[in-house]
Amino acid sequence: MSHANSNPIDHPEVQLASPGAYLVAYAAALGAMFLELWLVVAHVLSPISLTTAITVIALLVITVQMYLLFKLDLSKTQIWFTVSFIMTAPLIFMSIGLTIWMFITLMQRTMLPGM
Amino acid sequence: MLVDLQGPWNPIFGRLGLLLEVHYNNPIIFFAFMMVVIGGTAALSWVTFTGRWGWLWREWLTTVDHKKLGIMYILVGLVMMLRGFVDALMMRTQQAMAVGPDSPGVLGAAHGYLPPYHFDQVFTAHGMIMILLAATPILVGFMNLIMPIQIGARDMAYPYLNALGLWLTVAAASLVMIALFVGDFSHAGWVGLTPLTELPYSPGVGVDYYLWSIQIGSIGTTIGAVNLIATIIKMRAPGMTWGRLPIFTWTTLASNIIALTSFPVLGVALALLTLDRYIGTHFFTADLGGNLMMYTNLFWIWGHPEVYFVVIPAFGFLSEIIPTFSEKPLFGYVTMVLASMAIAGVSWTVWLHHFFTMGASPGVNSYFSIATMLVGIPTGVKVFNWAFTMWRGKLRFPTPMLWAIGSLFLLITGGMTGMMLAVPAINYLVHNSVFVIAHFHNMFLLIVYAAFGATVYWWPKVFGFKLDEYWGKVFFWLFTAGTLFVFVPMYTLGFMGMTRRLDYIPHTSWEPLLLLEVIGTGFYLLSILAFVIQLGVSIYNREKNRVVASDAWGTSRSVEWMTHTPPPFYNFAVTPVIHARDEWAWRREHGLTNLMPEKFLDIHMPKNTAVPLIISFFTLVCGFALVWRIWWLAAATFAAIIIAMIIRSFDKDTDYIIPAAEVERMEKEIVARAEGRIPAGEPAPVGGGAGGAYASKRTPTQRRDND
Numbered sequence: 053m054s055h056a057n058s059n060p061i062d063h064p065e066v067q068l069a070s071p072g073a074y075l076v077a078y079a080a081a082l083g084a085m086f087l088e089l090w091l092v093v094a095h096v097l098s099p100i101s102l103t104t105a106i107t108v109i110a111l112l113v114i115t116v117q118m119y120l121l122f123k124l125d126l127s128k129t130q131i132w133f134t135v136s137f138i139m140t141a142p143l144i145f146m147s148i149g150l151t152i153w154m155f156i157t158l159m160q161r162t163m164l165p166g167m
Numbered sequence: 168m169l170v171d172l173q174g175p176w177n178p179i180f181g182r183l184g185l186l187l188e189v190h191y192n193n194p195i196i197f198f199a200f201m202m203v204v205i206g207g208t209a210a211l212s213w214v215t216f217t218g219r220w221g222w223l224w225r226e227w228l229t230t231v232d233h234k235k236l237g238i239m240y241i242l243v244g245l246v247m248m249l250r251g252f253v254d255a256l257m258m259r260t261q262q263a264m265a266v267g268p269d270s271p272g273v274l275g276a277a278h279g280y281l282p283p284y285h286f287d288q289v290f291t292a293h294g295m296i297m298i299l300l301a302a303t304p305i306l307v308g309f310m311n312l313i314m315p316i317q318i319g320a321r322d323m324a325y326p327y328l329n330a331l332g333l334w335l336t337v338a339a340a341s342l343v344m345i346a347l348f349v350g351d352f353s354h355a356g357w358v359g360l361t362p363l364t365e366l367p368y369s370p371g372v373g374v375d376y377y378l379w380s381i382q383i384g385s386i387g388t389t390i391g392a393v394n395l396i397a398t399i400i401k402m403r404a405p406g407m408t409w410g411r412l413p414i415f416t417w418t419t420l421a422s423n424i425i426a427l428t429s430f431p432v433l434g435v436a437l438a439l440l441t442l443d444r445y446i447g448t449h450f451f452t453a454d455l456g457g458n459l460m461m462y463t464n465l466f467w468i469w470g471h472p473e474v475y476f477v478v479i480p481a482f483g484f485l486s487e488i489i490p491t492f493s494e495k496p497l498f499g500y501v502t503m504v505l506a507s508m509a510i511a512g513v514s515w516t517v518w519l520h521h522f523f524t525m526g527a528s529p530g531v532n533s534y535f536s537i538a539t540m541l542v543g544i545p546t547g548v549k550v551f552n553w554a555f556t557m558w559r560g561k562l563r564f565p566t567p568m569l570w571a572i573g574s575l576f577l578l579i580t581g582g583m584t585g586m587m588l589a590v591p592a593i594n595y596l597v598h599n600s601v602f603v604i605a606h607f608h609n610m611f612l613l614i615v616y617a618a619f620g621a622t623v624y625w626w627p628k629v630f631g632f633k634l635d636e637y638w639g640k641v642f643f644w645l646f647t648a649g650t651l652f653v654f655v656p657m658y659t660l661g662f663m664g665m666t667r668r669l670d671y672i673p674h675t676s677w678e679p680l681l682l683l684e685v686i687g688t689g690f691y692l693l694s695i696l697a698f699v700i701q702l703g704v705s706i707y708n709r710e711k712n713r714v715v716a717s718d719a720w721g722t723s724r725s726v727e728w729m730t731h732t733p734p735p736f737y738n739f740a741v742t743p744v745i746h747a748r749d750e751w752a753w754r755r756e757h758g759l760t761n762l763m764p765e766k767f768l769d770i771h772m773p774k775n776t777a778v779p780l781i782i783s784f785f786t787l788v789c790g791f792a793l794v795w796r797i798w799w800l801a802a803a804t805f806a807a808i809i810i811a812m813i814i815r816s817f818d819k820d821t822d823y824i825i826p827a828a829e830v831e832r833m834e835k836e837i838v839a840r841a842e843g844r845i846p847a848g849e850p851a852p853v854g855g856g857a858g859g860a861y862a863s864k865r866t867p868t869q870r871r872d873n874d
């Protein structure tokens with residue numbers, strides 16, 4: 053809240069914007085999506101390896117985008133964003149992981165076999 | 168329409184045609200409506216006849232001052248708490264009347280006076296209001312009001328966003344109040360029991376009111392959390408290192424980290440349910456691939472962190488009140504901070520304890536049971552820290568301390584029953600019994616006690632006079648009697664097998680305990696009266712109880728006691744430099760209590776703005792339109808919201824400078840007033856107690872002033 057940087061263009065995080073990086077990130081996302089689409093429609097993998105492959109590719113793309121789009125690095129302007137992102141990651145893994153665990157066991161215990 | 172709707176719909180009025188079928192001759196609704204009309208008319212005529220519209224607009228409706236926004240948050244919370252209390256009165260009396268097959272029924276009810284459909288709306292509204300529109304705003308209000316002063320800041324990091332957060336909360340509260348008179352409210356419990364909330368089972372607009380009001384309110388809470396976190400990280404005064412941060416500020420941080428991470432989960436869960444109801448998806452239906460337990464799962468992924476979101480600030484209150492009245496520094500500062508963060512972390516790992524009975528495997532239940540019990544470790548650390556703070560302290564027992572100690576007792580009993588519930592074997596017996604209800608009311612009451620303590624504790628700082636001690640004690644003891652009479656029988660009934668949400672009581676043997684609970688509600692009613700009298704007496708005697716010293720209690724320790732009472736709108740004449748943890752206590756010891764700085768500097772302040780109020784008005788109309796499926800109105804107001812945001816983002820004229828000379832003049836006047844050199848009746852340009860708290864000629868709205 054100081055007059056010195058009231059021009060948004062001067063903000064360090066805005067200065068980080070870079071068309072090149074955005075385009076690369078976009079291309080990467082698009083490429084990954086087509087790759088995954090192909091993996092699904094072409095039935096080249098068994099269901100379990102398909103799930104694994106999709107997950108791994110998705111994580112890769114997320115990492116690339118975090119760096120290229122959101123510029124999450126350890127510089128002075130960005131470190132708080134990076135820290136908060138990293139601290140959220142366990143919450144996401146935990147809530148999804150524990151949810152999968154509870155529902156798998158629930159299904160095993162409540163559904164008729166084979167349904 | 169995208170889904171089959173029961174009842175009328177047309178493009179202009181949406182489902183409003185349903186209203187023709189509602190029976191407005193119900194005396195209870197009529198009475199509530201009259202109360203709102205009378206109350207509203209009284210307030211409006213007071214404002215009109217005392218010529219206060221301009222004042223209201225300038226000083227409150229368009230303000231971005233964190234203190235005023237905090238006060239308004241607390242006011243909204245108190246008003247909604249009153250509404251929630253009336254719901255509670257109705258539940259208690261209904262259950263006490265509708266016992267056994269021979270009990271009479273009136274007003275269309277087979278037993279008692281509330282038919283099941285109405286009773287179900289009452290308990291749903293009660294739970295949702297008390298948690299999201301009473302407890303949450305009151306706590307957020309205190310964080311807003313106190314935390315920036317505690318870290319030596321002039322305002323929040325984003326004053327405009329702060330106002331938006333408040334007004335969105337008001338929009339949510341208004342939507343719930345509108346539901347009382349225009350249509351129905353949800354009847355599916357505050358947790359939104361699936362698949363009951365799905366369209367085929369709840370074809371009316373009740374669930375839609377529930378969905379949209381929570382959705383709007385939780386957007387408000389989320390942006391509030393962003394703001395509070397950014398303020399703590401970025402706006403601390405020089406020298407206010409992490410190791411010196413007051414504990415209440417630490418708890419604000421912990422609690423808002425929870426809010427920021429968990430509220431989006433609620434938003435998503437409700438949005439998916441909204442899709443089910445509005446476009447016919449099957450996320451949570453019982454068939455067609457839906458998974459109804461997934462809603463419960465998502466709800467509690469938010470729900471359990473939310474209960475810690477509300478309890479951690481209460482721990483903050485206790486950590487400020489207890490050292491002040493023990494005349495000792497808080498015992499174990501570092502462990503207190505770590506415990507707050509640990510509680511915040513663990514709160515994310517335990518949510519399945521709300522549905523142990525779903526039938527997940529013993530492994531899953533054991534994991535969640537153990538995780539739940541782990542919360543006891545940091546909580547225990549805190550309890551011992553408070554106890555050691557009091558140990559060998561110079562204890563005084565004014566009302567804030569009474570509330571704090573009461574709160575500790577409740578923490579221990581509620582925590583114990585929580586531990587019992589955390590054992591799956593016990594949980595299978597008492598799940599969904601009123602034992603659970605007693606447990607969490609016990610826990611929420613701890614928060615209420617701490618919040619009333621905080622009210623009395625910070626009141627003199629905020630308004631410049633102390634609250635009446637005699638009526639404060641009457642209030643405390645009546646409230647405590649209410650707590651004991653309602654919740655001891657409720658725990659007992661839970662063990663006797665009484666399930667929750669009953670509109671008819673089949674076992675006549677439960678009647679005596681239910682009557683005791685009604686007596687307890689009577690005590691609560693009296694306690695509210697005592698509170699109102701306390702406020703009235705205190706305002707009437709404000710000259711007698713005037714506090715001019717910056718430190719109202721003489722033994723306070725943190726930075727908010729280092730500025731004038733009440734603080735001027737710019738909080739500190741010059742930004743303080745912090746030397747120690749418990750800075751004010753440190754300054755007292757070193758004889759540095761003079762508030763006059765050697766040199767004055769320009770002060771940079773945010774300007775008032777009406778945009779948050781406007782956006783929230785459109786949000787309210789948009790919510791209403793979505794509830795009644797009036798698509799054109801929803802689209803128009805949504806567009807209006809976006810346009811208002813765009814216009815605001817091009818507005819560069821959002822702040823102004825108070826020149827140093829002006830600051831000096833105001834500071835001298837405050838001091839002169841405090842020393843009694845200016846008669847108290849004079850209109851107060853800065854500060855000035857209940858007559859114009861924080862009033863200032865210097866918070867310009869954009870159109871009024873262009874300096």
Ligand code: HEM
Nearest residue numbers: 474478520521539582585586588589598599603607610611
């Ligand atoms: C910190 C303050 C706390 C608050 C505000 C709180 C609040 C609540 C709420 C709102 C519910 C259930 C609501 C419902 O079903 O409608 C609940 C249930 C429960 N609480 Fe707490 N609680 C707190 C602390 C604890 C603690 C410390 C424990 C255990 C160590 C605990 C264990 C449980 C369990 C196991 C249930 C589930 C009971 C059931 O539905 O069968 N709670 N609590």
Ligand SMILES: [Cu+2]
Nearest residue numbers: 471518520521
């Ligand atoms: Cu819980």
